[in-house]
Amino acid sequence: MKGKVIKNIITTVGLPVLFGALIFTLWQTKVLHTLFKTDEIILPLPTRIGSIIGDNFTNMLPQIASTMIVALGGLILGSIFGYLIGVAGAVFKKWGMGGLTIVSAFNAIPLVALAPVINNWTRDLSSVVDIRSTVAKIITVTIFCTASMSVNAYRGLTEVKPFLEDLFASYGVGKFKMFFKLRLPNSLPYVFTALRVSVPACIIGAVVSEYFAEQVIGVGRQIRENIIKGQFPTAWAYITVACVMGILMYVILLIVEAIVLKNRRAR
Amino acid sequence: MKSKRVLAALLAASCLATSFTACSGDASSSSAAESSAASADASSSAAEGSSESTGLMSDEEIIKKASSENKVGNWGLGNEYEIQALLSKYGLPTDYITMDFTMDQIDKDTITLASAMTFNELGLIKNNYDGGYNYGDEIGVIDMNDQGVAMLEDNLFCTKEFAKNNPNTVKAFVAASMKGWTYACEHPDEAAEIVFKYGSSVSADHQKYMASEVAKLVTTDTKGKAVSASDVGKMDEDAMQQTLDLAKQYIKLDDATAADKLAKLTLDDIRSSDYLTYDGGAVEKSDLKVQLKWLPQAQFMGYYVALDKGYYKDNGLNVEIVSGGGDVSETVAVSNGTVDFGVTWVSNLINANAGGMELLEVAQVYQRSGLVLCYKKSQFTK
Numbered sequence: 001m002k003g004k005v006i007k008n009i010i011t012t013v014g015l016p017v018l019f020g021a022l023i024f025t026l027w028q029t030k031v032l033h034t035l036f037k038t039d040e041i042i043l044p045l046p047t048r049i050g051s052i053i054g055d056n057f058t059n060m061l062p063q064i065a066s067t068m069i070v071a072l073g074g075l076i077l078g079s080i081f082g083y084l085i086g087v088a089g090a091v092f093k094k095w096g097m098g099g100l101t102i103v104s105a106f107n108a109i110p111l112v113a114l115a116p117v118i119n120n121w122t123r124d125l126s127s128v129v130d131i132r133s134t135v136a137k138i139i140t141v142t143i144f145c146t147a148s149m150s151v152n153a154y155r156g157l158t159e160v161k162p163f164l165e166d167l168f169a170s171y172g173v174g175k176f177k178m179f180f181k182l183r184l185p186n187s188l189p190y191v192f193t194a195l196r197v198s199v200p201a202c203i204i205g206a207v208v209s210e211y212f213a214e215q216v217i218g219v220g221r222q223i224r225e226n227i228i229k230g231q232f233p234t235a236w237a238y239i240t241v242a243c244v245m246g247i248l249m250y251v252i253l254l255i256v257e258a259i260v261l262k263n264r265r266a267r
Numbered sequence: 268m269k270s271k272r273v274l275a276a277l278l279a280a281s282c283l284a285t286s287f288t289a290c291s292g293d294a295s296s297s298s299a300a301e302s303s304a305a306s307a308d309a310s311s312s313a314a315e316g317s318s319e320s321t322g323l324m325s326d327e328e329i330i331k332k333a334s335s336e337n338k339v340g341n342w343g344l345g346n347e348y349e350i351q352a353l354l355s356k357y358g359l360p361t362d363y364i365t366m367d368f369t370m371d372q373i374d375k376d377t378i379t380l381a382s383a384m385t386f387n388e389l390g391l392i393k394n395n396y397d398g399g400y401n402y403g404d405e406i407g408v409i410d411m412n413d414q415g416v417a418m419l420e421d422n423l424f425c426t427k428e429f430a431k432n433n434p435n436t437v438k439a440f441v442a443a444s445m446k447g448w449t450y451a452c453e454h455p456d457e458a459a460e461i462v463f464k465y466g467s468s469v470s471a472d473h474q475k476y477m478a479s480e481v482a483k484l485v486t487t488d489t490k491g492k493a494v495s496a497s498d499v500g501k502m503d504e505d506a507m508q509q510t511l512d513l514a515k516q517y518i519k520l521d522d523a524t525a526a527d528k529l530a531k532l533t534l535d536d537i538r539s540s541d542y543l544t545y546d547g548g549a550v551e552k553s554d555l556k557v558q559l560k561w562l563p564q565a566q567f568m569g570y571y572v573a574l575d576k577g578y579y580k581d582n583g584l585n586v587e588i589v590s591g592g593g594d595v596s597e598t599v600a601v602s603n604g605t606v607d608f609g610v611t612w613v614s615n616l617i618n619a620n621a622g623g624m625e626l627l628e629v630a631q632v633y634q635r636s637g638l639v640l641c642y643k644k645s646q647f648t649k
Binding site: 038039040041042048051052055056059116119120123124127128129212213214215216224225226227228229230231232233234237 | 337343344345362363364365367371372375377518520521522523524525594596598599602603615618619621622623624
């Protein structure tokens, strides 16, 4: 048993870390540059990127905070909204599937098309640019995060083991109670499946929505500005920051998932 | 029965999807339409209810009011330095709102002081063509040249290495290009037609408006003096120095190495006037590509005229014009050798060299800044 756990840790943690270290070494020793026929201007060395992050970390904090607010705001709203759609679909079975198909169609709209359109929509919302721009960005991320949650919530709420349904029915449990006692708990693992998709997606959504925003702030905005201005080391520094943000959120999600679902599995 | 329901759902979904693509399509077509607006007779299209210039605020008052309301607009991405210099000149914070590539924001008053290029956006907001905004003389203008914060824009550049290894090629290319520019400025209407023929991003009418405005930028300097046809492409020492000084002041770099390099840059690091005259020497490389800063339009008419009139061929060159647009970075394209020459703003070149590229300006086509701030006069009456 113990040996298996150690083996598990090696494969799930050790190998990715080893792979990362390999890439880092190839990058720092410029083997990557030769391989991809590029130069240090386009692909600066990791140490240089690191030193830029170190030098500017306090300046980066407001950018990170802005992106984080948009990403989390969109994630929370999108997840709640998506779950409610899933519930509606499960309750009103007749048009449930149809509604979900429409939501999935929403998900197919490219983010780069969505962001400018929403910018236009929200223009009359407020005369204060910070407010309307933040709202526009959050709406974009919300739409981006809704679909996976609604589809997964619907599955979690409806794909209940038939014998359990029969059992509940045989006890004479009403539909309402069955929903709260059986369907809702059953959907929990599915919620985490959805979050595994939408947590990284919300960072991507926030970064891209900043490209088109009226406000001149955010990690994504800095990436775009610096690339166009030819400041690739700084752009890479912000790309790294965005990656770290995504990874940290994902790790937090995995920890929460392990805690929440642990008791269920044991049972 | 079930299949019918699925079918209905699919139908509904596809309806929604198409209505959405139509919506986003609208957005892009309106930006295309914005470009296709504008006419050469902006003044004759004159809006009604203008000309109450008596109650109008001064430029300084207008700038201060717009800034205090946080309604100054610019595109960012390296186009913001002149605006920031202007705001600083009046002791104001350098914040601005990002403009998209339409003039909707000033139209809807979410921005009251909007950036515009004289040859493009200014024509769109004033003129009455389909897709234009038809404000006519209701629009007032604050000129960066008059305000003393002009930075030079469209130039011609290559890498230092390319210039060193192919001096005759560079000279031949510059000479043919400037011949094209001279002809284009003398015959803007014909130049506009030539550009249109080579795949224009905007309408023929807007192309003509643009050509006439661009000609003014090429043949007038920052102080309003005329530049003679033989001097097209020259580098005005004072204007170049002012551009570099303002760039050093307003380009903010997080990268300490780049910031250090920027502070030490001199004019000799970014430009050389050695390539402005061509004495007919054999060219080292004949197949050339030039990367434009934006979509094909009269902003770049000199190159299209040189191509169309065979000026490049006369100098033994086979030139391909590569259009830009969106997030295409002309400095990167030249730096990594995808193309041989590029057209960019001097500030972009300064930025790129600070970032580690080795680029060299070989001709300065625009002799004055084409950037203005425009506003609705009705927003700034006393």
